[in-house]
Amino acid sequence: SPFFGNSRALCAGMLSASSLVLAAASSAEDRIVETMAHKEGFLWGAATAAYQIEGAWNSFGKQRSIWDNFCQKGGGVVKNETGNVAAEFYDRYEADLQRVADYGFNSFRFSISWPRIFPKGLDGVHRPNPEGVQFYMHVLDSLKAKNIIPLVTIFHWDLPDDLD
Structure with missing residues (x-):
């Protein structure tokens, strides 16, 4: 049905956006660790x-x-x-x-x-x-x-x- 189709697309989009946010946060945390840990x-x-x-x-x-x-x-x-x-x-x-x-x-x-x-x-x-x-x-x-x-x-x- 159109409702479930849209819902799936919305969920997929939200999951993709969440993954990007988490990846960016992880990357930022890694940079902080790499920068600070050796100071x-x-x-x-x-x-x-x-x-x-x-x-x-x-x-x-x-x-x-x-x-x-x-x-x-x-x-x-x-x-x-x-x-x-x-x-x-x-x-x-x-x-x-x-x-x-x-x-x-x-x-x-x-x-x-x-x-x-x-x-x-x-x-x-x-x-x-x-x-x-x-x-x-x-x-x-x-x-x-x-x-x-x-x-x-x-x-x-x-x-x-x-x-x-």
Whole structure:
């Protein structure tokens, strides 16, 4: 029918126009990346947050965090997902940081988990956790070896659970 014929032509035209707009945007974005990524002083990288990537939620002296409690109780997060395993950065950081280097990034922003580096002891006092501190030292050493600038976020809503 004439209605469906016109409709198809209109849709085809809209799709073609959309494709051109997307191609132009993609091309413009590529030019920006090509221009900026190689400028001296420009930081080109990736960003993460401890709770979202580390995993190892109850290992190596880490205290429970407010996010551990919130996600593990269920009902607050889509599909009741938790950061228990996350992206396993705690165990895979070397391979993950190699990927960052392979992408050509020169910076990497990550957060430090307070419950990992200053957990509460049995006496109720928060003290440095040598294993947690050592983990972040290894991450920093790996970044340095790859000539990647670390950008450290000290606080990214990852509080020890007793401070909730």
